[in-house]
Each structure stands twice: as structure tokens, then as C-alpha cells.
Amino acid sequence: MTSTDSKPLFERMALIGAGLIGSSLARVVRRDGLAGHIAVAARSQATLDTMTDLGLADSATLDAAEAVRDADLIVLCTPLGTYEAIAKTIASALKPGAIVSDVGSCKESMFTDVAPHLPDGVHMVPGHPVAGTEHSGPEAGFAELFDGRWCILTPVPDTDQDAVDKVADLWRQCGMDVEIMDAAHHDQVLALTSHLPHLIAYTIVGTATDLEDDLKKEVFKYSASGFRDFTRIAASDPVMWRDILIKNSSAVLDVLGRFTEDLTSLQRAIRRGEAGTLEDHFTRTRAIRRGVIDAKQD
Amino acid sequence: MTSTDSKPLFERMALIGAGLIGSSLARVVRRDGLAGHIAVAARSQATLDTMTDLGLADSATLDAAEAVRDADLIVLCTPLGTYEAIAKTIASALKPGAIVSDVGSCKESMFTDVAPHLPDGVHMVPGHPVAGTEHSGPEAGFAELFDGRWCILTPVPDTDQDAVDKVADLWRQCGMDVEIMDAAHHDQVLALTSHLPHLIAYTIVGTATDLEDDLKKEVFKYSASGFRDFTRIAASDPVMWRDILIKNSSAVLDVLGRFTEDLTSLQRAIRRGEAGTLEDHFTRTRAIRRGVIDAKQD
Structure with a gap:
């Protein structure tokens, strides 16, 4: 799927954090035209500059709330310890119907640290692409990182099915096999x-x-x-x-x-x-x- | 060095055991003509047959004493737990001036389990080629296994220098860098x-x-x-x-x-x-x- 011959999967995607995983995801999204606009938020200006130089950010900001405004998909790509503060920062800027996902290695964190702060009408689809290397930072990313690996999604049973499907589609486009699982498991x-x-x-x-x-x-x-x-x-x-x-x-x-x-x-x-x-x-x-x-x- | 253009490093080499390491060593010795005769002893007829079929044994026997007779180099390539019994078995068949070496991962074993049984006039040069894979058995061997890796020799200071040099030469021919070290260290x-x-x-x-x-x-x-x-x-x-x-x-x-x-x-x-x-x-x-x-x- 490319943005030229069909509607992208997401109109505006916000990446919060752009390390190995975030920048690799951005590479696939850019390559395949999966989002009309990639908004990147990061803690450091250096990361934002790198993402812009790599052509992976349509907009770049130190303010996570600014990045998520009008986004239909938000993906947290930061260490788990930052989740609660980010959730508090972005909550009021999220538009109704937005999907909030992540790439963290512990999935209960989304339920304990993020979910309590999200407004009604926002869909939470926790995700874990099981892939990585020992390298880190935006330059370490590459589009093939996810290829042939598993991505585990841990939505609760009453999560909006369209939201789950869209996140699953995103990771399938990255070459991953998607599994649905209980977060605690x-x-x-x-x-x-x-x-x-x-x-x-x-x-x-x-x-x-x-x-x-x-x-x-x-x-x-x-x-x-x-x-x-x-x-x-x-x-x-x-x-x-x-x-x-x-x-x-x-x-x-x-x-x-x-x-x-x-x-x-x-x-x-x-x-x-x-x-x-x-x-x-x-x-x-x-x-x-x-x-x-x-x-x-x- | 090949056997056609110069005298081989050893006239008769006896390999006791022919798993991953023993058969890899035999491959190099055969390839480079480092021994006039390769005698192989093993516990199982199947291993002997495999070594013979691979063209890596000039003689093959279940009796370690028979293999070491007239050998100028004997290399133990068996698990450490077999050392003492093998030493007792081969002791009386060793010729004066023979070199007894090994490839084990614990070097004190040669001093506690082998040395006490060796007759005077036999040189002991313990060795450890630091190389391997998770595979085992004679079919798992390959000549390039040792290439660019370290081989550690742990002779005592008064060991015959010619004997140490010959064992060092053997492993250098395998592509290894040789280090001398104290066994306990x-x-x-x-x-x-x-x-x-x-x-x-x-x-x-x-x-x-x-x-x-x-x-x-x-x-x-x-x-x-x-x-x-x-x-x-x-x-x-x-x-x-x-x-x-x-x-x-x-x-x-x-x-x-x-x-x-x-x-x-x-x-x-x-x-x-x-x-x-x-x-x-x-x-x-x-x-x-x-x-x-x-x-x-x-």
C-alpha cells in the first residue's frame, strides 16, 4: 500500500520517542506510505534533528501534546518509566477515536500507567514487536528489523475491533506475524x-x-x-x-x-x-x- | 607443509577420541600432511567407521594402547572424565620421547589424572584449542573450526622445549594463535x-x-x-x-x-x-x- 494509489492507513501518526524501534517503524511507514503525516516527539532536540535529517519526520517537537494533536494513531516508543508522565501530558490533546499504542516489553504498564489517564472515546491497543538489536538510538533503526518476527497485541476483549485491526495491519506491513494475547500472560x-x-x-x-x-x-x-x-x-x-x-x-x-x-x-x-x-x-x-x-x- | 615436499611434523599421530575437535584436527592434519600416519582410537565402532569413511584414519581401533604404540604424538580428544583410565591404558605402550597432549577445557586434569601414570621420558604438553560449536560427533568437524582462535598450552616450565614447539606448530598450522599459560590460571x-x-x-x-x-x-x-x-x-x-x-x-x-x-x-x-x-x-x-x-x- 502506498499513499499515491490508496488512502494511507493513518492520516497522522505520532511517534513519541524515536530510538531503535521508533525510528525503524518510521522507516517502514515512510517506505510504504502508511501515514499521511509522521509527527515525532522526543526528549532531545538532537533526536528530532536526526529524524528530520533522515526524512522520517514531517513535524518534530519536544512537546508530546503537540505531536498527538489530530493524530489518529499514537505510538509510545519510549522506556516504560516514561509512560505515566507522557499519558498525563497527551491526554487532553487526544482527539476522539484516536488509537494509543506502544512497543514496550511489559504490557501491564499500559493498563496501570497509561489507561487511567486516557479520555473516553480513545482506543488503547498495547503492542510489543518482539524484535531488537543491542544497538540504540534513531540511527540504529532499519526497516527490516521486524521482518519475520512476532508482534504481540494485548487489547482487552471489549476494545474496538477496528482499532485492533488497524494496529495489526501496521505491524503486518512491517513483515510481522501478529498474535493477540492477555497482557499478564x-x-x-x-x-x-x-x-x-x-x-x-x-x-x-x-x-x-x-x-x-x-x-x-x-x-x-x-x-x-x-x-x-x-x-x-x-x-x-x-x-x-x-x-x-x-x-x-x-x-x-x-x-x-x-x-x-x-x-x-x-x-x-x-x-x-x-x-x-x-x-x-x-x-x-x-x-x-x-x-x-x-x-x-x- | 605437505608430506610430499618435506618430512611431516609427526610420523605417527594417535587421536584418542574423534568428536567435533578430534575430527576437525584430523581434517587439518590430513589436508596439510602433518602426520605420516593417523591412528584413531574410539569407544565405539561407529565412530571408527565414520573416521575411516571420511578418510581421516589410517588405522582405527577400539584399543587406545594399540593406537599409541610407536606414535610420536598422542592427543586426547575425549571428555575429561575418561583421562585417568586412558592414561592407565596407554602408559606402558608409549614410546620414549612421545608427546602426550590433549584438547580439554580444564587443564589441571592433565596434571592430576594423566601425569602420574606417564612413564619417564614421555613429554606432557596440555593444550586447549578455544574453539567449538554446539554440535558434536565426527561428522560435525570441519578444518576451519580453529581458524583465528586461541590455543592455550599449559606445560610446566621444565617441559622439553622441542615438544612444546611441535605442539605449538601443530595448532598454528590449524590457524590458531598459541599462548603459553599456567594451568591453574x-x-x-x-x-x-x-x-x-x-x-x-x-x-x-x-x-x-x-x-x-x-x-x-x-x-x-x-x-x-x-x-x-x-x-x-x-x-x-x-x-x-x-x-x-x-x-x-x-x-x-x-x-x-x-x-x-x-x-x-x-x-x-x-x-x-x-x-x-x-x-x-x-x-x-x-x-x-x-x-x-x-x-x-x-
């Missing part, structure tokens, strides 16, 4: 598949940071033996991940509890030299890899 | 860069295995968000890793202790909503990634 699944792995990678890389200097140098040198994968994950945006772990703390602490129980039991097996316990455990995990490959996520 | 460095990451990956993937079936299916589906990297690591050979963690338990338990302290402190910060603690920690780890990239390990 989403947060539980992602706590294990994403939030816990990031927390652990951040932890082990931090443990290395605290080593004496000569040992640390060797840790870099021989990182190809496993550690390297963790350093890549632990290079992700610190503020984004700080907010995810705090906003989804309940689900994260639950899976973290399970993980540390399992780790303690393996630690005990190592200390006691229980070869059979270790081998059994490590054999079971091989099957999981097969499951991941079968699910075409590799 | 090696085990400490690898505990952090390799053994702990594997243990953690095995643990978290195991935690997922214990989930209810419907949740588990979704964990596969959305694994691209971080979990996927862990499943790849956790698909490594269970017996090999069982032995590494048990043989290097002292260094592994030490770094595991540091890791769990750090994890507990981050867990506490999440539970108490201490945003600053998390952000500070996550910001520090970004610098480490830069160190890894500078060390050209990515």
Missing part, C-alpha cells in the same frame, strides 16, 4: 524468554567487570568460548532494561526464583561431584534447542 | 569466560523445560528475544560439560559464588524498585562489550 512469557536472559547476561558481564585488571583483559581475549554471547545481550540500552525489570518485577522475580533454585541444585551437584545429575540435566536441555529450531526462531 | 579464566556461561545457559533452559506445556510452547515461539542464544549454548555435549564442571569445580564454584552474589544484589534492587542501582550496573556492562570488540573476539 505476555509479561509472564517474556519474563522468561527475554527479561531473565537479559538480567543474567547483565549480571555475569558485571561479575567480569569487577575482576582484577589482568584477569579482565584475558576474559576479553578468550570470550569466544561462551562469554561473548552474554556481552552482546548486556550491551542493550540500560534505561530501557532498567524500566522493563522494574515494571515487570513481579513476573521477573517469579522466574528468577525458579532459576536460582535450579542453579543452586546444579551448584550442589557440582560440589558433590554428582555426574549423573549434571548429565541428566544437560541432556534434557538439548531437546529444548530442537524445539526452538522447530519453532523457526533460529 | 587457565582454569580460572575459562571458568568465567566459558564454564559459568555454559552452566547458566543449561540452567535457564532447564528452568524453561519445567514449565507447563502451553507456556513452554510459547517460550520457543518468542525465543528470539534473548532466550535463543542460551538454547544454542545449552545444546552443547552433555557428557563433555558434565566433566568440565566437575573437573574444574573449584574455579567454577568460585566464580559462581561471585555471580550469585551479584545476581542477588540486582534481585534486591528490582524488588525494591531501585532504578539507579540497575541503571548504573547496566551502563557499566556496555563498556565490557566494547572491550570484547576491541579484543577482536566478535
